[in-house]
Amino acid sequence: MKRNLLFLLFISAFCACKKEKEPVTQPVQPPVNTETLKSVATFPVGAAIDPNLATNNIGYRTTVKTEYNSITTENTAKLNWIHPQQNNWNFSGTDQLIAFAQANSLRVHGHTLIWHAFEEVDWVKNFTGDSAAWEAMFKNHIQTIVTRYKGKVKSWDVVNEAFTDEGKLRLDQSGNAGQSPNGSIWARKLGSDYIARAFQYAHEADPDALLFYNEYGLENQGIEAKLNAVVNMINTFKSRGIPIHGVGTQTHIGVSAPDAGITNALQKLASTGLLVHISELDILVSDWTNNPNLVYTPQLQEKQSNKYQFIAQTYKASVPPAQRYGITTWNVGDADSWIRTYIKFTDWPLPFDERYSRKNAYQGYLKGLKL
Numbered sequence: 001m002k003r004n005l006l007f008l009l010f011i012s013a014f015c016a017c018k019k020e021k022e023p024v025t026q027p028v029q030p031p032v033n034t035e036t037l038k039s040v041a042t043f044p045v046g047a048a049i050d051p052n053l054a055t056n057n058i059g060y061r062t063t064v065k066t067e068y069n070s071i072t073t074e075n076t077a078k079l080n081w082i083h084p085q086q087n088n089w090n091f092s093g094t095d096q097l098i099a100f101a102q103a104n105s106l107r108v109h110g111h112t113l114i115w116h117a118f119e120e121v122d123w124v125k126n127f128t129g130d131s132a133a134w135e136a137m138f139k140n141h142i143q144t145i146v147t148r149y150k151g152k153v154k155s156w157d158v159v160n161e162a163f164t165d166e167g168k169l170r171l172d173q174s175g176n177a178g179q180s181p182n183g184s185i186w187a188r189k190l191g192s193d194y195i196a197r198a199f200q201y202a203h204e205a206d207p208d209a210l211l212f213y214n215e216y217g218l219e220n221q222g223i224e225a226k227l228n229a230v231v232n233m234i235n236t237f238k239s240r241g242i243p244i245h246g247v248g249t250q251t252h253i254g255v256s257a258p259d260a261g262i263t264n265a266l267q268k269l270a271s272t273g274l275l276v277h278i279s280e281l282d283i284l285v286s287d288w289t290n291n292p293n294l295v296y297t298p299q300l301q302e303k304q305s306n307k308y309q310f311i312a313q314t315y316k317a318s319v320p321p322a323q324r325y326g327i328t329t330w331n332v333g334d335a336d337s338w339i340r341t342y343i344k345f346t347d348w349p350l351p352f353d354e355r356y357s358r359k360n361a362y363q364g365y366l367k368g369l370k371l
């Protein structure tokens with residue numbers, strides 16, 4: 001008996017030691033039965049996900065499973081990743097994300113079939129052929145992906161960021177509509193109606209998929225021309241019978257972003273009658289000005305928390321229930337954010353910190369979802 005007790009004590013001491021060695025990314029677990037984002041939200045809440053983090057980082061994985069019911073493929077379905085050479089496909093990252101989503105009952109939003117940034121990929125930049133060859137390549141890119149994920153990816157960003165801040169179609173590098181670096185190889189090679197055809201091709205491949213146009217900066221009152229261009233395009237598509245079902249407003253904003261612009265964008269997008277997705281939310285404490293010495297003061301944390309709350313409340317106030325596709329933040333914890341890894345700013349833009357603990361921003365977001 002005594003030996004058994006000693007053995008048990010040894011085992012529990014051993015487990016305690018092991019526990020201390022868990023990676024620092026172990027999340028601070030919410031107490032059982034506490035509210036989570038998805039438990040209080042009346043529409044889907046999601047995050048853009050990286051498959052390596054979802055597989056290898058327990059804190060990341062647990063947070064996604066606990067808090068969200070939707071994911072967006074942050075990078076893996078982009079042409080540079082999934083279609084790195086003209087005749088070479090790499091489905092591994094997206095397959096991995098879909099398996100993760102299926103195992104955890106998460107909706108999958110695919111991002112993005114067509115984006116001007118893909119012209120930086122060598123095989124696209126160097127693609128030669130007449131307009132029929134370009135059209136065939138464009139169609140094949142879209143339909144290969146949508147067909148593979150038919151029934152697994154619920155919705156797609158079909159075209160991303162097709163307009164300039166002046167509300168013109170990104171087009172040419174030499175003075176036509178959008179100027180360099182605001183051009184788009186797709187518009188140059190396929191003509192200005194390429195967006196409509198992208199939607200038609202995606203619809204042919206999966207008639208049940210919900211098809212979105214996705215854009216940034218629509219909340220910026222200084223560039224309302226862009227918002228108007230998006231709304232006009234949607235209304236034109238509707239009258240032409242082009243299969244478009246939703247619109248994404250990325251919402252990469254600073255803590256001081258004027259509330260009026262956010263409300264205006266959501267109301268105007270909702271007026272189209274389409275589904276409205278806040279598709280890439282993050283709220284930069286730096287207000288989009290890099291300052292390596294920035295300190296995340298309690299005041300800034302509160303300001304950010306209030307803005308998260310405002311976003312959730314305003315989404316509900318501006319978008320009718322049947323049009324709410326949901327709110328997606330652009331990744332999970334601060335250390336995972338593109339603002340740090342890609343833009344290289346000193347910032348804390350997301351609801352979870354580096355260890356996946358809930359921040360003040362989280363509490364504001366939760367409150368806004370509940371109100």
Ligand code: G3I
Binds near residue numbers: 074078160280
């Ligand atoms: O994974 C590699 C890593 O192995 C390598 O060492 C490193 C070196 O640069 O690159 C890593 O990949 C980077 C990847 O982010 C993961 O961090 C890519 O270079 C980098 O280009 C990629 O940036 C992404 C960016 O789009 C460009 O595609 C960001 O993660 C992603 O958050 C960002 O997302 C966009 C949306 O698609 C559209 N809206 C704006 C948003 C922000 O730009």
